[in-house]
Amino acid sequence: MLLSALLMSVGINSCLCVLFFILYSVLRKQPHNYEVFLPRRLADGTSKRRRNKVARYIPSVKWIWKSWRPSEKELMESSGLDGVVFMRMITFSLKVFLFAGIIGVFVLLPVNCFGDQLTVIDYADWSANSLDLFSVANLKIRSQWLWVHFGAIYLVTAFVCCLLYFEFRYIALKRIEHFYSSKPQPEQFTILVRNIPSTDGSSVSDTVDRFFGENHFSTYLSHVVIHRTSKLRSVVDKAKKLYKQVKHKKPVKKKPMRFFSRRDTPEGHYENVLQEMEQNIRLGQAEVSAPGKEVRAAFVSFKSRYGAATALHMPQSINPTYWLTEPAPEPHDVHWPFFSASFMQKWLAKILVVFACLLLTILFLVPVVLVQGLTNLPALEFMFPFLTLILSMKVVSQIITGYLPSLILQTSLKVVPPIMEFLSSIQGHICHSDIQKSACNKVIWFTIWNVFFATVFSGSAFYKLSVILDPKEIPVKLAVAVPAQASFFIAYVVTTGWTDTLTELFRVVPFMVSYIKRSFEPSDDNEFVVPPMRYHRDTPRVLFFGLLGITYFFLAPLILPFILLYFCLAYIIYRNQVCMTHIFYSFRFSPCRLSTQLRFGMQFMNVYAPKFDTGGMFWPMIHYTMIFSLVLMQAIAIGLFALKKMELATYLLVPLPVCTLLFNEFCRKRFMPIFTAYPAEVLTKRDKEDRNDPRMPEFYNNLVSAYQDPALLPLRFSGSGSRNDSLTSPLLSSSEV
């Protein structure tokens, strides 16, 4: 790639950045955009104060300062440990690339520049390959300067490993701390039991009662058997939707209705329909609750956390395929539709999902190959001869080679996270957080395979497979292919990376949707949903730039400043989106906090609300991806040193991946158990604290019904209480947040 093409790309993107920042500063102050930029503000309904008309149109940067300010403790309160983990992933990357950036820009870049491999080529040709001048390709074979790279690789590996260790320890401790400071939660006292064996003449409920009453008699409290409610749930959902529409319309009866041509029907009609539905639902609930209609699974609650953990860890039955235990998710996190599936269905679904993922991975190569074709101007001219004139214009050709390819790639990548989430949801996970974790994992490996490897080995899928099947040759093949794509990935960071974060800030799609909606139906400000943070979409994206930075830091150090800038942007923007949601969140449940927060001058300006709290379960995934990046970088280095005929350096590099993997194994042993289960020490301490708590009897009372299927809760649509449904089913409101 030409240096000018890169500069063009940087120019375009910098302009876009500034434009988006200004636009955001202005638009977020407009009350009718609160729905997009400050959805929580509308949620509580207190925030319709209008600003000074002029101030509303003057761009300001105060919000940057404000998003910078909150401490980690405040972040924890607002977004839970998952938010903290997400932000720490970005700060971790910032630290890594600050260190690698200093080494790269001030040591490796000059060394590469003063190499003499490419000076033998004349100026015209030199200019064509200008970006290669800054890369390791500029060093001659057996050049002694390569030892500088060798040292840098060891240094950066050591630095990243140290940092990884301390981060893992920090998050693990935070997890324990978070557990200590949490109020008693139903999921801490409950386990999910599956494959309950059928005994003649007694219901599932009786079987569970007898089994736990016998085998865990000192700690067993109660249980909730799960029922097949998929059909009932769809009816309930439909009824609720209708009820909400009717309810919201009631106070403005005079206004003409626009939905469902309701203008022509009398108000009473809906009341009748709702009452009929209520009757149907009540009948359906009775039918589903009848014995014999149960799923052979139950949530079993215990008197103490220690008791629940005992039952969780211990094998239960003589037949190890019965009475399978697993930790219960948060009550509002349960993925109810899953329970309706039989064991066979689940198993088939799992196999199908694996095949679907493979299919997606293979089909996705089509846009990637297209992108590869677009970067090649002659190929484009050959395919579309009528474009020759336009393509001969310098600006157009530079836009096409420098900007368009990664834009197309990025757009097609956008559809992957929702697809992966859907695939994970039918895979057999019992809660939304597990679905997101699984989807996140899928998206990470999909991105690494389809963006990194597909670009690097831009041949057919079969060629890629043949690379994998010949493990000895991988490093050398990587060392040939990876540096050749350096300029593409620099452009990728500038275009995809920068614009990605900015569209995240600006929320382009929701903004446009809201704009279009508003222009058709001017005032309906109760009709919006506070979006949850989609970790499976954002985590892989950030991690992929980390992978790019680590693999290219010694090959093409020029990438480092751009990566660093990307992480700075991501830091500010994600803090702005994630950080202070807690004001709304906590306000919703404990209004007293609002004033405290307002005293600090914080504003209602955030987007995402945490939907669940996995307690930092995303960190191990981040850790493993970082380790993979390191090993990949080391494999490329080994291949490169072999190509440059530095035998000694090649052999001296071989222990590095081995040590990195051993380090990973150590971390896994040292920290992973904390992420799979809480230790006895912690559980008994919390139990002891609770023993004298006067609120515990009430908690136990609620615990008995905490895991009630929302489709089986009594609903009452008749009558006109405005928060009627949430009064009769207290869990619904939180599950819908």
Place this chain on the structure above:
Amino acid sequence: MLLSALLMSVGINSCLCVLFFILYSVLRKQPHNYEVFLPRRLADGTSKRRRNKVARYIPSVKWIWKSWRPSEKELMESSGLDGVVFMRMITFSLKVFLFAGIIGVFVLLPVNCFGDQLTVIDYADWSANSLDLFSVANLKIRSQWLWVHFGAIYLVTAFVCCLLYFEFRYIALKRIEHFYSSKPQPEQFTILVRNIPSTDGSSVSDTVDRFFGENHFSTYLSHVVIHRTSKLRSVVDKAKKLYKQVKHKKPVKKKPMRFFSRRDTPEGHYENVLQEMEQNIRLGQAEVSAPGKEVRAAFVSFKSRYGAATALHMPQSINPTYWLTEPAPEPHDVHWPFFSASFMQKWLAKILVVFACLLLTILFLVPVVLVQGLTNLPALEFMFPFLTLILSMKVVSQIITGYLPSLILQTSLKVVPPIMEFLSSIQGHICHSDIQKSACNKVIWFTIWNVFFATVFSGSAFYKLSVILDPKEIPVKLAVAVPAQASFFIAYVVTTGWTDTLTELFRVVPFMVSYIKRSFEPSDDNEFVVPPMRYHRDTPRVLFFGLLGITYFFLAPLILPFILLYFCLAYIIYRNQVCMTHIFYSFRFSPCRLSTQLRFGMQFMNVYAPKFDTGGMFWPMIHYTMIFSLVLMQAIAIGLFALKKMELATYLLVPLPVCTLLFNEFCRKRFMPIFTAYPAEVLTKRDKEDRNDPRMPEFYNNLVSAYQDPALLPLRFSGSGSRNDSLTSPLLSSSEV
């Protein structure tokens, strides 16, 4: 191999068999051989009744009938579940090879014989390859008769898998049953805790007490901290040995002593030495027990089995590398020297053991290559020209090709189990049973690799490695190499298999040792040890013949009758050696049983006493080896069908190994949990039964000191009480059994 050579081999071995049977029948009736053939009889000292002089010299076969008779329940009582598992391995093999034998001999053998591949060769040559006539090599390429083999492979696989499933289930149920029927045992109430963190100012004992008192307060009972006693133990052992010698000599003071030239020293001298040693030991015990000298590990006992299991399964500490729990072994099964090693030492020892195993595997190829050379007469004549005359004799050449090779191989294999046991003992296992299990596993894979693969691929070690590194080619390479060695392995079964079991019956080495000893020192009948069953020596041997039978059943069905005969011999002989030890065993502890057993006419005629009871933990190993044999056989079949150009059959065989592995996975999921830990259901049932047992307080009292290091128990050598040491240390006697 010539048919005549095989017949010669069969002839020699049949004669040897008859000879050994007669010799055994006679020799076992001689009182001075009781020590070798009936060691337990001497152990209780009641059995010196002399028979009629003539009857003693008449061979009888009554003992065969007697070893046939005991039921499995009696076997269980006498040798524990491990003995049952061992015998079931043999009956399992018998069933498999009865089924495979019927198919092989009555279906495959005729099909092979009527093949016409080898009839084109003239008679002289035909005779040279006569054994090949019965093998699958006699069938032409694309012969439709191969479909018979195809069917046989599917049939036998299905039969073996079904049998494996039912056996695994049976053993798993037996294990549970065994647990239900056992008296309360210390190991059921105890766990081993390692890596206890050091806290300032408090001893390990205090730390353990505080930790379990806090975190498992409802079930925690007591603990025993482990001390570094390696040095002390060697002194104690020396003293005990000396004491035993002195004690046994005392009643025959008049007789001149022969050991250690004791004849010239006064009796009182030993008393003084012993007293001095006792003093030293007491000082040493005090020194070792001092605080600060502890190992950071302890046996922690609980009030119930459920409590112990809770602590075992639950993660204990915020730092997952501390407070590591594992099930406690039986008290007399503990491998005390191991605890003295530090964590680093253990880790290094483990790495060293891995390297030592690899080294042993590579060095062992030397005798195998030698054996291969010996089967080749021309090579031998070339190397040792002076032997030409002898080698030209038909009998000699037949002995050399038919008998000698496998004899040499077998002799060099004899040294492997003790070496493997030694290696396992320094690997970090905390009990003898784990050491034996680990050694057993090592010996299995060593035998398969060094006998099977080394013989099949009789090239260099590098060639063998290259086969492994090219996974696609393995089946075809196997299909070429394995059938070529059919005649060698038939001879191997006849020679090694048959003589192996007979030397086991006859106990050649102990018999000779005892004979030599007796001729030097005529009467010292108290000086003997009852040998424990060495599962790590015998299990791999039996399993290897199973592997040979399964892999060759369709290649050379002629092997099957010999294998079947081997298993019949093994069944009778091992039952004879293992079966009825319980009379002595139980007599030792409950004399009342003796009369009951005598009523059934059983005699004191057995060899081995169980040293520990793993509760059938050897079965999974047997199961996995069987699965490996099946998959190996299927891989060879796939290769063979590919070589015979039967494309359809080849493709139809591919699902078979996949299904076998899936079946294995299912069995692992279904049964393995029962072998790793007892389920809550079982534990609470047993706990409930004990709750009203009046003997429990006494059991708890004993439990507190059950895991006391024997080197730290008070010893008293002075005084002349004949069972003095076993009175003051009640566990010593059982640990020495």
